[in-house]
Amino acid sequence: MPINTLAGKHAIITGAGTGVGAATALALAAKGVHVLINYRSSVESAKEIGAQCRQMGVDAFEMQADVSIEDACSNLVNTAVQRWGKESLDLLVNCAGITQFVPLEQLDKLNVEDFLDIFQVNTLGPFLMARAASKHMQHGAAIVSVSSLSAQTGQGSSIPYVLSKAALNALTLSLARAFAPRIRVNAVMPGMIEGRWLLDGLGPDLYQRVKQSFTETSLLGKICSPEEIAHSLLWLLDPSCIMTGQVVTVDAGFTLGKPPTPTASNRQ
Numbered sequence: 366m367p368i369n370t371l372a373g374k375h376a377i378i379t380g381a382g383t384g385v386g387a388a389t390a391l392a393l394a395a396k397g398v399h400v401l402i403n404y405r406s407s408v409e410s411a412k413e414i415g416a417q418c419r420q421m422g423v424d425a426f427e428m429q430a431d432v433s434i435e436d437a438c439s440n441l442v443n444t445a446v447q448r449w450g451k452e453s454l455d456l457l458v459n460c461a462g463i464t465q466f467v468p469l470e471q472l473d474k475l476n477v478e479d480f481l482d483i484f485q486v487n488t489l490g491p492f493l494m495a496r497a498a499s500k501h502m503q504h505g506a507a508i509v510s511v512s513s514l515s516a517q518t519g520q521g522s523s524i525p526y527v528l529s530k531a532a533l534n535a536l537t538l539s540l541a542r543a544f545a546p547r548i549r550v551n552a553v554m555p556g557m558i559e560g561r562w563l564l565d566g567l568g569p570d571l572y573q574r575v576k577q578s579f580t581e582t583s584l585l586g587k588i589c590s591p592e593e594i595a596h597s598l599l600w601l602l603d604p605s606c607i608m609t610g611q612v613v614t615v616d617a618g619f620t621l622g623k624p625p626t627p628t629a630s631n632r633q
Contacts, residue, residue, distance in 0.1 A: 534552060558589045
């Protein structure tokens with residue numbers, strides 16, 4: 366029987382009220398990890414996730430904070446440390462993220478404030494959280510951030526979002542160097558993730574069309590669920606994983622895509 370090497374550890378998960386963050390909190394709790402469930406506005410959902418985690422027998426609590434604000438990040442970490450101990454933090458998962466849904470060609474619909482708001486949450490937030498948390502992490506700790514396939518393809522909900530995730534990938538490499546060998550730092554690049562976030566942003570009709578396109582293109586014939594992305598995060602968080610400075614694509618084979626169907630003309 367495999368040994369559960371995560372049991373008894375302590376984790377902060379940002380953006381854990383919904384989506385991948387919520388799925389990760391539940392998956393960690395199922396492994397016996399004590400969790401701080403951070404959220405910005407999804408208070409009711411975060412409370413429900415916290416309650417489900419506590420039912421699994423771990424110490425779980427919810428805390429509102431905007432990770433784009435330095436003092437808020439410091440307060441998150443300090444609260445966890447006061448509850449669990451000065452050198453108690455083992456895991457940090459950066460799931461918090463925002464975007465605006467603006468077609469790439471509509472440049473005039475973006476302004477400086479859009480860029481700054483998205484970068485502050487998606488890129489500065491993970492930096493602030495990593496800097497604050499690392500002071501209380503010991504050898505063998507791990508940080509994982511949720512990036513996006515858009516950082517690689519240049520396509521996404523908006524140009525600021527694409528750039529913020531590309532910058533997050535670069536931040537992952539820099540932090541892996543800065544914290545080695547004490548703390549491993551990695552990121553996951555999901556493809557399309559089914560769920561409310563994209564549904565609300567795209568609207569029902571476009572969401573279904575995009576979902577169908579991703580499904581038909583991916584080698585596995587599906588798109589990612591929050592739970593599947595959470596499973597990938599847990600693999601990178603596990604002490605048995607010796608990876609650091611890696612950005613792992615988890616897209617059901619969408620990047621590779623299905624080869625064209627052979628025809629008489631292209632077989633020659």
